[in-house]
Every structure is written in C-alpha cells, then in structure tokens.
Amino acid sequence: MSSAARPLVEARNLVKHFPLRGSGRLAVRSVDGVTLTIGRAEVLGLVGESGCGKSTLARLLINQIRPDRGEVIMDGRDLLAMRQGELRRFRRTVQLIFQNPLAALDPRMRLIDSLMAPLAAHDTGTREECLEMIHAMLGEVGIDPGLVERYPGQCSGGQLQRIVIARALLLRPQFVVCDEPTSSLDASIRAQILNLLNDLRRRFDLSLLMISHDLRALRHICDRVAVMYLGRIVEMAPVEEIFQSPRHPYTRALNAASLLDEIGLDAAGRLVQGEPPSPVHPPPGCHFHPRCPLADETCRRQVPALERIAENHEVSCHHWRTSTS
Amino acid sequence: MERFLLKRAIVLVVTLTLVSFLAFLVPWLGDTDPARAIIRSRVADLALDSAAVEALRIRLGLDQPLLHQFFAWLGRVFQGDLGLSFTSRLPVADQILRAIGVSATLALSALLLALAIALPVGTLAAVHQGRRFDGIVTFIAQGFVSIPEYWLAPVLVLLFAVELGWLPSAGWSGFETLILPAAVLCLRPLAYFSQVMRASMIDVLHANYILAARSRGLGLAGALVRHGLRNGIQPVLTVFALWLAGLLGGSVVVEVIFAIPGMGRLIYSAVINNDMPMLQGSIICIVGLAIIINTAADVLYGVLNPTVTVSGDAR
Amino acid sequence: MISPDETPCLKVENLDISIGDTIAVARGINLEIRRGETVALVGESGSGKTVTALSLIDLLPPPLRVTRGTVSICGQKITDATPDVLNRIRGNRVGMIFQQPSSMLDPSCRVGRQVGEALRLHKRASRGEAFERAIELLREVGIPEAGRRARSFAHQLSGGMAQRVMIAAALSGDPDLLIADEPTTALDVTVQAQILGLLERERKQRTLSILLITHDLSIVSAMADRVVVMYAGSIVEEGPVAAIMQAPQHPYTKALIDCSLMRKAGGGDLESIPGTIPSPAQSIPGCRFHPRCPHALARREGSVCASDEPTATRTAEGHLVHCWAAEP
C-alpha cells in the first residue's frame, strides 16, 4: 500500500477506561471501542456531548495517554510501540490546541518564552533563527510581534488562541487535534479563529481533528464528521450528509439542538428525551436507547454494529432505515 | 462506609505493629539498662549491687534474644499490658489511660473554646474581607501564633493567681483549675481556626449557592447561617481533628507549668527518668489515637459533606 | 394581548453600573418588560448583561455598584430600597436562575429544602408544607421520582436536573418576573431544548415575564418576544425578535447574527468582526463599536462616531437603534 493512499491516522478498536478510585471494579468507560481514520490533509469533526469521551479519544490519538486496548497507527508506524526518544521526535508531528488558551499557557512565562520552549526542546537552530521563525508564524496567525512580550493574563482570549495555534504550528506538525478550540470564545472571535484554522490548514497541508459539541461550528471546516455517544462512535459521514441526511437519531437530535432557531423548541425537544446517562453505568444494548424515540426491545438488548450504509457513511443504529423519515 | 472503616482498621493495626516494633527498640537504641533503671528507681543507693542487677535482668527476660523478647512483649501489648513503669513499678496502661482522660479534657476545652471564638470571628473577618476588622483579626491571629506558651503561662499565673488572686495557679481539680491552661492552650488553635474559617468563609461568600439563596430572598446573614456555616466549617473540622490529636500529647509545656497530670507531662517525666516502658506505651497510644481521631474526622466530614462519599479511599 | 398602560413588570431607567467610581461596565441601560413577555438580553462576554441582571435584584458583588438610574419591579422601586424590602421582593416577585446550576445549589443541603426555601420565607409555610410543595414543584418541572429527588443532594443531580431544580426553586415563590442568566450555556446541547421548552411552558401557564440573558442567537429567535442587544456595556439595538433577526439595523447586531449563525461571507470564509471586544477599562469615546465597525462614518478622528455617543433612533414601532447611521 502506498503511503499516499494510506490514511495518516488509523485508530483501531481503542478502549480506555478510567478506574474510579476506591470503588472496586467500577470505571468510567471513556472510550469503548473506537475505530476511525483520518486522511492526509483531511479535517475530521468529532462531535458529542460533554463526557462522551471526545477529549479522551483525542488524547489517545496523540499518545498523550495510552489506551487499555487497541492500536494507533500514525503514518504507518505503531505509536504505542515507540520508544522514548522516538516518541519525542514524533511529538513534532502531532500537536494539540486547547479549549481554554489561558490555561494552556504558563501564567508565569512571557508569551515569547512559551513560544520559544518547543523550539528549544527540539533544538531548532539558534535563538535568532527561532525568533525569526516565531515572527514569521506570528504573521501567519495575525498577531502583532510586540504582543509576545506580554504575559498571558494581559491578552484577550482571541489573541491567546492565536498564540497557542502559532506555538503548535511552529513545529510543523502533520496532524493537529483541536479540542473545542472556539467554545470558550465569543461569537465574533470564534468566527475569526475558525477562519484562521481553515486558512492555515490549507496552507500547511494539515490533517485536523476538530472536536466540538456544536455541529454548526464543524460545518464550515470539516470534511467528515464523527458523532460520538458514550464512548462509541454512532455515526460517521461526510459533513453535508450529517446535516442533510443524518441517519442516527442522536445525530438528528444534535442537529436540531444547534439549529434551534430553524427547528423550534418543541420539535427539538421531541427528538431526544432525558439526559446522557453516566459513563460509569452505560445502558445495555444501544447506549442511546433510553433517550431514543425509536427504541424497541432490540435496542435494549443488542449493541448495534457500526454499519457502512453508503460510501463514507457509517452508522450504528438498528433503525437507521426508518429514521430517515 | 464499612469498607472504609475496615481499611482504616487495617491501617491502624499495621501502623501500630510497626510503631510498636520501633517503640520496642527504643531502650536498645538508647543506652539505658532497664534492670539498672528499675533498681535505681527503687533503691536510691548510688552504688548498685551488680549481682542484683544481673538477677533482675534474668527475671525480666532481658537475657533472651531480641526477637524473642519482642514477640513476648508484643503479645502482652495486644492484651493491653504495657508493662510496669521503671520508676513507679505501676502498670503503664493505667497511668496512660488516666493521663489521656486528663489531656483529652484539657485539649477539648481549649479547642472548643477556640472554636467557639474562631467561628464567629472568622466569619466576620470573611464578611469584612480586606477591611480594617479583617486586618486586625489577622494580625492578632499571627500574634497569638507567635506567643510562646511557656512565656504566657507564667505571666498569666503571675497576673491572675499571684496578683489578682482570681484563679488557682496550678493543679487539676475542677473547673477553676482548667481555665488558665485552657486559655493559654487555646490561643494558637484559635488563630489557626479563625484563619481557616476566614478563608473557607470567603470561598463560601463567593460561592454561587449563596448568591442563589439570596436571590430567593434570604438576607446575607440568613444565607450564611442556612447555607454558609455548614459548608464553611468543614475545613475547620479537619484542622480541629489535627489539633486534637496533636494536643493529646503535645501540650507538654502547659501541662508541666500548670502541674496537670496529662499525657504531655507523663511523657516528659518518662523522658527525664528514662522510663522506657512508659515511653513505649505513650508512643503506641499517641499513634493509635492519632489514627482513630483522623478516621473519626473523616467520617464526620462525610456526614457533613454529602459530596464526599466515605469509601475505601478518603482524601 | 398586552395592554400598554399596565404597570410594567420590570422597568429600568438610565442605569449605570461601575466598578468602584471609575470603570463603567454598563451605561444608560433602559429596559422594560411587560407581563407575560419574554425579553432577550443579548451580548457577548463583557457586554455587561450578567451585571445588569444582578443589578436588577440588587445583588451586585462589590466593588460593582449602581451609580445612576432606577430599577422598578412591579412598580416597586428597587434602587435605594431597604434590605427588608429587597428580601421581600427577591424570590417573591422576582425569581432568578443562573448559568452553572450545579454550583448554585448548596452542596450540603437537600434540594427539596432549597426549593421550598422561598415558600418558608415568603409564604410562611411550615417546614413540612414547604417540603411537600417542593416535591410538587419538582414534579411540575419534569423531575422523575420527585419525592426521592427532593431528598438528594446537588452532586447527585445531572446538570439538566439541577437546572430544573433551580427553576423549581425560582418559581416556588410564584414570582412575576423570572430572570434567566444563560440558563442553558453550561448544559449539554441535547438538554438545552428541554430546559427552554420548560421555561416556555411555565411562562404560558403562569403568565410569567422572562428576562432571558444569552449570547446564543438561535435561542433568542426560538424564545423571545423582544430582543435587546448590548455591546460593551451599552444597548445598541432593541426591538421585536422578528425585526431584529430579519432586519437588524445596527452594524454590530448584523455582524453578530452573521457570526453566530455561521453565515459565510465571500471567499468561503465565515462572517467575522475584526478586532477584539474592548474591556470595560478601555475608554472609547463616541460609539463604543466604532473601532470595529465596517460602516463607521468616516473613521477619521473627529467624526461623529468617534466623538459622540449615538442617540436612540426609532426605526419602527418598538424598534430602537443606537447608531449614527440609522435612519428613522
């Protein structure tokens, strides 16, 4: 298989449970058997509610935490088999952008030092060369170079997020995970950052994993979207299909929630009942069945497989055929 | 809950066994000869008869191998027999039990007094955070922490017993004898409690549920009483337990100065007299009590704070 | 439907709020809510909407304080009222729900008691009565097994449940006005619609007035009758929801709607507003929006936008715009 055809990131059957301290065998089933791929220069959206395991999945993909089971193949190499030194070199190629940029920067370090740190860690040339690289990157993200003499507390959220993006991109990664990069930002700033990411992604040929709970934010930037519910992927399809013809009832509920103005409260409220159950005690069968308007006995007992129902469209629902109506 | 208590019980037993081994080694680590020490306590003749010393050594089993002695000793300890004091040849356990009762009374009086003052003062300081009252309270608290009790106690005796004649100068026989020592002893915990209470009440004051309660029509005082105190007092209780465990043996200076027959004084005199069985017993009792009190505090914490489930692992 | 001469449920006139004496976080706020009406107060963070909400029940945390203007609730003046009067109004005439429902509940007090608290305070209910009534209220706001839930603690509730409890608590005093400060922001998106639906139902049943504070314009168009848009402490535009959403007059409102609803501009990019939101400490003469405004009349120094605060222009019935470019 040529490396060009092969996806950049392949995750197979990833499982990660966090044992609850002091409660015997109970565990938070954060990621419960996830398989997905991300192609080169592809943007995959990952959507789900809080606690569904999105962030854990992201951190598994960049090997920031290790899975209980399953494997992650990056650029053809098994991430989990890497040794310390190899892993550190690998770090360059994979980066993470955080939800809250203020927390992602050491409050006691000037921004320039925070930007310098990764370059220094990877021995990227002299200080002057590094400064030059930084200034070039600041230009890319639209930050005035004078700003980096400040401390994080003295800048606005939008500016800091640009800095964090610049810091991530300085190492020229191939794959960047954006963990809700805009959810802590205001609407007017959010659009700026999304535009910036979209722009950079094209210019740097990046593969992105965009995590969000807001489908609307993903529509603009993603190629494909994966919908996650309680540790499992329930639907994965090209972005327009998710919006136009969602098959999983949960996807439709998410859709409705982000388009309240178009769908109306009553209709949105009918698509889903109750609240997400605890990932410690997920319901049997289809995790979504207690909240699903279509649920029947099968759903209660049987875990639906992730079926390929069209080119690039997978869904895990017993009733995907009926749910189109 | 049962799991938690069971786990703590295991911790207690394991710790006590370890500690008792250390305690058992105490006389061997020091250079005290138990047989000599016992005889000296009975016969004030300075020239000891070495034959008598040897005979006593054999009678006490001190000629046996160390480990053999340890297990024999441990067996007795677990039956509650801590041996006889070198100096008085009376059972150590009885003396410790009596002393702990006294120390507990003293410590509880001082700590409850401190608590009674610290709760309102800390709360008021929190309400007035950053203003003059708060500054004064904090300064006084730091002052209290900086007063050595071995200085304050004699000064108070000089003032209240010798000059004014209001209170007894020393002793342990009733409420009046408790006042001065408790007052001296309460200053430092008072300072700590009020500072912890202040910090915790500042958090409470900024807590959203207070805002919510006020939005329902409760006044500030009402909201603090109904929703603030219960939450604000929890960190104070942790500190309270620490102090209680600490003061059971730690009020040495005050007990010595006021001639109070408590644990601190018992340990002090044991040290002075090289009374090894008394020291061994004291170590074991103090460690055991510290664990029990901390466990009790954790349980109480769980009762007060429903978000903490007291389970096998309490943090 | 609504008679114009009725005393408004809430009337705010020329309200200024400052930090200490110097930094103004809200200025010249005018607001009026009639009985049974839902008014949405919209703005980005730092626009002063939460502060305004807290000032309505006089619970501004120091050093924030009202420096000018008056607030009246159901004809009763709030500003300068005695603490007793205020306590009688809070929870009784006005209920409030907040953004982080879980932290708004006392962690060591059973939720039933907290729900019944307003009843004990304002309706002289006994402890038992209050608790019984609290269970009823919890049932009403859609909490299953209300009797058991009333005895549970805040940490045992999910976010949505906690918000329902907060709503029950806010409604227990049977208020005329409900102030809902970002009631669904902290909740899961799929729960949002349920909570908003509940509010809507309660509004209809109780002819409640709701002041809905939010930054989410999709919620606004689903819920509100009228919209008030704030930017950097000032109201920039207000009017009926349809008019605002379809034909916003203020450049900021227009840009905000475009951003929020992720409308695309030319070149595939999303619409965005250049620059950053000014902090309250920043003093900007003239229109607060003018440095970011695409239409600012001649951005030069000395222009109207840069020197004079815009006055309100009525563009249609009930539609006011604070912009020099607006035409009546």
Added chain:
Amino acid sequence: MTMVTRTVRWIMRQHWTFIAGLLSGTIVALLLITAPVMSLHDPVAQDLSMRLQGPGGDHWLGNDQLGRDLWARLLYGGRFSVVVAALTLVLSVTIGTLIGAWCGRVGGAIDEFVMRVVDVLISFPEIIVALFLIAIIGPGFGTLVLALTLVGWTPFARLARGIALDISARDYIVAAEVLGCTRTFILLRHVIPNALRPISAMTFLRFGHKLITVGALSYLGLGIQPPDSDWGAMLADARQFAVRQPLLVFAPGIAIMVTALSVTLMGQGLEIDADRSRRLRTGES
C-alpha cells in the same frame, strides 16, 4: 516625587504585613548577627554583686541571677534557636518538597503509603518526637534538628504533592508535554516556579512555630545545653525570679514573640500574594 510617594504608598497598602515583617525581621537578624558589636558586655561574664539588678547604667536591661548582662545574653541567646529553626526549615522544605512532588507525579501505591505516613506524622506534635529522640539519643543540637525535621517535612510534602497534582493536571503542562519539552524542562520552568511561592509562604509561616518549639525544649531543659543559653532556657532560668525581676521573664519572651511574629508576617504577606496571583491565574474573582 509624587510618583515615588504614590508607589511607596501603594506597596505599603498592598504588602504592609510583608514589609512590617521584613523590617522587624531584618532588625532582629542584624542584632543577632552583630551581637558582639551591639552589646557592651560578655554574655557569660558574671558579677555576683550585680545579681538581679534592674536596668541602669551600662547594663541596659539589667542583670540576671549571676549578674550577667541581660541585653548581651538576649542577643547571643537568640542565635541558637534561630539557627536551629532555620536549619530545620531548610531541611524540611527540601525533603518535604522533593518527597511530595515525587509522590504527586508518581502516584499509586508509593504515594498512598507515603501519604498515610504523612497522615500519622502530621498530627504528631514535634515536641513529642523531640522528647522521644532525646530519650533515645540524648539532647543536643543534632537531636533537635533531627526531631524537628522528622515531623517538619510532612506539611511541605502535602503542599508540594497538592501543587504537583494540581499543576500536572493543568493544560499548560499537557501542552509542554505535547510540544515535546523534556521532563527536566517542565520541572524547572513550570512546576518549580509555580510551586515556589506557596511553599516559601508556608516556610515563613512555619518558622515561628519552630522557633517556639526549640524554645520550649530549652525551657524544659532538653534543648540547648548549659552553659550555652537561648531564649527558652533564659525563660526557664528566669521563672523563679519572675516576681523579683519581671524583666528577666519579659525580655526573652518578647524577643521570641517579635522574631516569630515578624517572620510570620512576612509569610503571610507572601501567602496573600500567592493567593492573589493564584486567583488571577485561575480567573477567580
């Protein structure tokens, strides 16, 4: 000029406890260091004819029961306690911080075990540990330092562990890891600078307690050994003359108090500052 006075006033208002503590602490430290210069008399020179004399002449604070100059003894006497307290603190901070930070990073059974040990030790009064050690190895400088360190490290371990746990969970540490920064870099640039202020605040806050404990042991006759003397021992000596020459009791007591208080005030200033910056960082009000 107004600028300067305003700045000074601002600093005074923000940090007055720290500055007050620093000032008096410096004075005490200077007095102790320059004791040979500051006192006219030899602290051990006796003059039985001057027994229990009140202040006057060139004996500024009068004389003790052997006619020794009280002021000189006060200056020299402070050295022992202060040195023991400071040395113990340095050891406690070092050991406690290392153990605590290590436990916080490693976690697991080791962490569990160490924290249980800390739980037991932390409620153990230092004075009792000191008494036990004195019983075993006899009194002396080493015993004191050992005893006070044996328990003294525990609060620092707890604090350092808490900070380590807290900091490890922060996004900027995750960021540094993801960016490929080495562990040493993370420790030196992120963990230690952020831990420094709360730990140093605690160090200062514990000083008074240590000083008083050292004094207490000397008071009980188990700390400093004659013929050397410190404030605690001076108090013990003075007690029987309290009625006849109260100054003998008051002077060492006040010396301990002032020293303890000034260092505590410094610590409190640091703590307020650490707290302030923590709130600033985490965006709390």
Added chain:
Amino acid sequence: MLTGSALWRLNDPFNFRDAITKNLEEGHAPMIIRRPVSGRVAILGAAGLLSLGLLQGPGQADGHLHLVATDAFPPQAGWAMETDDAYILARAGCVESLTRRTADGALEPALAESWTRHSPTEWDFTIRQGVTFSDGTPFDATVAAEALNRMLSATAPPRAFAPKRIASVSAVDDMTVRIESVNPSVLTPMRVSSPNTGFLAPAAFAGDAVDPVGHCIGPFDIVEHVPQQALMLKRHDAYWGGPAQLESGEMRFIPEGSGRATQLRTGEAHVSARLPVTEVLGLQSEADVVVQTVAQARTNSLYLNNQKAPLDNMAVRQAIQSAIDSAAIAQAIYEGSAQAAVGPFGPNDPWAPEDAMAVSQDVERARALIAESGVDAESLNLVLYAYVERAELPDLAAVIQAQLGAIGINVELKVANYGALEPDLLSGEFDMLVLSRGYLSDVADPIGFLTADYTCEGGYNLSRFCDPDIDAMVDQASSAESEAERYALYKDIARELQSRAVTVFLVHQQGSDGHRSNVANYAVHPDGHYLFTKDLALN
C-alpha cells in the same frame, strides 16, 4: 545528744526528688480555693465542659479547720512501705513508728512506750497500751513484728532496716517486740524511728496493692487518695495521743518548687514544704507568710577526681579550693539559705571539728599553689559536671567556672540529668562534679557516708580517694561503742579531707518550709518525718 541535723529523705542522699526537674514528674495539685471565683467562672461556663465528666477532682471539705499543705512528690510506688511512699504517709500523719525523732534530734517514745537493751545485739520494745488503727484493729506486738518482718523480706529493703543490719524481729509477748541486729548496735532504737518502719493496719496489705485509706494509726486518717494529686485527710478520733486540732486536711503534691511557693503566696495552700532557695527571700517579705528554716545534713561540694591528672596533685586541688569564693556562693546562689562549708559536716554537728573554718577565697594563694605544683599550665583544662535535678547546681557550676577561670584554669561545663552523667562518674572518666550530698544516709551518724565516699572500697567513692590511714579510722569508728570515740575519729577524718582538699566543700544547705501566718504549731521536722501533727492548728 544529736544536733538538728536533718535529712529530708533517708534513702535519697541527693534529695533528687526535691529538685525542680525531676519533680515535674507527676504531681498535680488539686485545687481548693476559698476565693470568690464563681462570677469569672461563668465566662467560660458556656463550654459546659464539666459535663464531659472527665474532670475528677477531690471532694472539697468545708470544715473551717481544714488545712492545705503542699508537698513535693506524689506517691510513686503503690504505697510500698519500704519506699519513699512511707515518708508521705508519715508526713500526712497516717503512720507512726515505734520511736520518734523530735525536731531537735532527740529520740522519744511513740508507739513503743519504752525500750531496753536485752543483749549487745538485742533490743526489746514495749508497745503502748490501747493503741488502735483507724479501722479499729488493735495494735500489738504481733502486728508490729509482722510489719517489720515484711519490711525485711522486701525486694529492696530500706537501708535503715535492711537484713544486712537487722537479723530478726519477733514478738516476745503481746506487748513486747524484740529486734536483733547483726552486729552489736546502739543505733537500733534510732532505726525504728524511720517512717519506713511505720505501721498500717494489717487489712491494708490484704489486697494485691497496699491500701492505706482507712488503715492509719497516726493522728490523721486518709479519706481519699486522688492519684498523683492529693491525699484527703480527716482527724483520727481514736488516736492514742488524743484528737488532733484540725478536723481535716489535704496534702497536695506539687513537684515544682516555685509552684509550691506560688500556692503559698496566693494562699491556695496554708503550708508549703521544701521551698526552693530562690523563693525564700521573696516569701519572707510577704506579709502573711512565715518561712521556717532548718539546717540540713547536706553539703554541696565540688568533687574532684583524685586519681586523674592534674587533680592527683594536692597543690592543684588546694589551688582550686582557694580560688573558690564559697561565701559569695552561699550569699548569691543560695541567697543566704546556706552557709559556706567548713568541711564535710555542718559546724553544729557534734562530729564536726570545733575549729572548723570555711576556706576563704585567696586568688594570690591559688596562683602560687598552681605555680609551685609544677603542673603544666596547658593541662589545666578541666571538665566540670553538673546535674540539673537541683536547679541551682548549673548556676553554681557556672560560678565555679568563672572563678577558676580567674586563676587560669579553663573549665568546660557538662550539664545533664544525673542518669546521663553517672556512667562517667562511676568509671572515673570525669574531672570535677558539683554534688549535693546528704551525709546521714540512714541513721543519725555519718558512718555510712564516710564509708561509701572516702574509703578505698567505698561504694560511692567518686573522688577515687584511697588512704589506708583513713580506712583504718573509719573501721575503728564503726565498731566503737562510745559516742565520744566515734565523734573524735569523725572530726579527724573531716580535718584531713578538708586540708588535703580531697573534695572542695562549698556550702551547707538549709531547708525551708513556709506557712501562712494563721497556721499555728507548725514546726519543720529536720528529717522531714512529720508534717500533719496532732498539734498543727489553724486560727
């Protein structure tokens, strides 16, 4: 006739237990204050602490003839009569012995009406008629013999009445007890005056532990023993000598001397025994306090290691003797409650040389002696040991350090509790030691002291002094029947020890008790045998 030489504790030659630190042991003073305190108590009353029920105070007696006395040490040995606990019982007026020593040192009948020498080793004691214990048990020869034999068979019998000296005790008839000594002895009647040989009713020994409550024979009966704190006493109405003046009393144990002084000062106690020297001056100036001082058979001395260079050189020892200003020490450290020592024995002792004089300080002579001794000045580095159990000794050592420094002897101090110093002392590793030494360690005769301290084989020969001549003199004295002969020998030995500077005798100490001025008929007993007596009264 014996002079007023006192010993507080027969079997405590150092009188350790009177010293400050050790005394802190376990004494607790129960409080009986007759002051209006209730109002101020209310301030703290809110805590409701009494309800904890943990406070166990002694019951408060309210009789107006109730006297409170403070004493140093609580009972430590479960009332075993062979221990110091017997002294507490005697001082509380609970036990009495066959004979009694009066305050001026004479022997008078107590439970024995009279005594006669039956043979050189045998003495017969006739028991007083009609004596009963407070529980009603009559006291007769059988009871007495049983008690004394119990003493002889004790694990560690008291030295005054040990099998080493006493061969047997038997009841000859109902009212006669015969005591046989190992060697011919004139001292036997003296020996049975010791509180160790006092009597408790047989019922007191019935259980595992000795229980004196309700089993007394003296003027007072024990009502309650509050452990470590106090003995509550009431009048023994059937006392053979007639009822005591006081209705009740309390013996309160406060080990710390200044604590006892404070209680006397505040009026919390009517009588405080064994006042520390530093408190005497202050208490004397109090209006309502009377301080009684009595000479003790106790000399505080500077012991020198006579076998270790340079102290093996007599000139050096004499130089040290001359360098020390014992008069100043008596005046300053002891504030007058001691006098400069004239030798091993106090000047009023019958065995003290009549011409004995204190060595006065003479620095010139000291320097000259050093010069003539030929000792290398470099070697004049000496370590001076002092123990802390007696509060004034460290100060005393500091003064000696300074005074020896003046003649060029460099002295280093080593201060610790006695137990820590002892190994060095016994093994001869020390140079000098300040020691407070009682010289009448069992009976009113210094023979025991001289044998132990200054004979070659002496059990406590810290000085490592060995002179066959002195040994011979001690031997001769021990077998001498005549008092005059014995005393003459003692005088000679004392002169020798003083002139050869074997030991530098510093001061003769005195003992002081204090009482409120409304206390009548209080007399310090020089031997510390009695405190609560029949005649003690309160006005």
